[in-house]
Amino acid sequence: MNIKKTALTKSIWVFHISAGSCNNCDIEILDCLTPRFDLERFGIQLIGSARHADALLITGAMNRKSVPRMKKVYEQVPKPCVVVAVGTCACSQHMFRDSYNMIGPLDEILPVDLYIPGCPPKPEAMISGIVKLVTKIRKSK
């Protein structure tokens, strides 16, 4: 395992982007950090600047106005980084697929590493998703 992967999979710092979501996934992400689930004990921390992030958690149905800003934030993240689509909206645009203000699903805009479906996904689902991803990155050469 090379040094980049070691750095990426140990104490993941996440940055959260909402691209036209309903707040639910965002709150469940915050919920993961609070006492019942407490992801900070594994070093997973929500941070204020994308320049320090290892992983991007993206929620929402890709709003026409927020997608260009989201791309800019993605460009600021040090690579290699992990992009996680949280919630059914980010995975497949959910019931907002036909709306006039939506561009397309997230994987047509950015390379997505992990999909966590659910409306909203339970904190347990998010934790399990992150664990699977970390295992997969560590096993890959």
Next chain:
Amino acid sequence: MSHRVIVPIGPYHPLQEEPEFFQLYVEGEKVVDIDIIIGYNHRGIEKLAEGKHYDQVPFLVERICGICSSSHPYAYVLAVEDILGGEANVVPERALYIRTIVNELERIHSHLLWLGLAGHFIGYNTVWMWAWKYREPVLDMFEMITGNRNNYAMMKVGGVRRDIKEEDISIVKKMLDELVPAVDMFKGAVMDDPVIQARLKGVGILTKQQAIDWCVVGPTARASGLNIDVRRDDVYGVYDRLNWNVIIEKDGDIFAKTVVRILELYECVSIIRQCLDKMPKGEIDADVKDIPSGEGLGRVEAPRGECLHYVKSDGTNRPVRHKIRAPSFMNVASNKVACIGGTISDATITLAAVDPCYCCTERVAVMRKSDNEKVLNGWDLIKLSQEKTDKIKEGMLNARPQ
């Protein structure tokens, strides 16, 4: 003469979960003006609602906002039932009680959520962790009653989708009993702490007159001394049969807003207890088949204030027009007076004090520019530069001796 500086916040910033863009105009430490630019969450829900039939729309409107995901469907079904002849005439008794219980549980979880975030903004991370810890049992109650932690899918035209089981009632009562000491603790922690008082008292004041002028609603208005509450003024559910008080504070600062929300938690617990005791047995769904043509209006006191839905029907199975006005639409605008004059370090908590929900607010996004303001993009700048070169070229050509 001080220098005016613009501090941009957003659209992606650690202050709030949703994307929104603030421009703070500051002179030194003092905020002199503020611009709020939104539109990062607009999903075209009103238009989508016109393409769905009456039973599908509640699933759509509860995804307007994750926190008010029972208030929006409730306001919508009230609007449709208004066409049918009023909620009280259409909906069975037991369903009215279940609706009230879900609506009040939502208020508890929303106020605890705000309390935690407010604590986080002023540097009391302990309050954040505590509030969210005690919020979890409320979500457990939701999971038990409705099957999901958020997005409850309980409201239906003519009733509710799920019944509350008899064996669940005692568990909910026990969980509420355990919640009250936690609220007592918050009350003590906020009201007796000299640091919180110094930080919140006299900050972000919205006077009674300003509250009237800016049409604020909900806890924001009640903290400024306005005696308004849709639950009492335009009765829906079973609020007229229960004993409860409207909490009003006079100061209009952030401390008053916090106190209103904490004291409302006690009222919510009391309302749910009374509902569980008085709830009759019986049907939960009136099985409404057809919606006649007409117009209906539904108003619900969401955790943030009055939430209004308007539905126009032409007798088919889809609404012709569905209009939504969410409480944050009025409350967010009041930041314009509450923020100005404060320091930049108080702007954070002042912007968050109205419990803004931008997902609710963004029904229509219209950008308006004043006449003397001009926005240039990259192409415009290149064009300007090329025009200047052309002008210089022309000037040189003309100056050249023939």
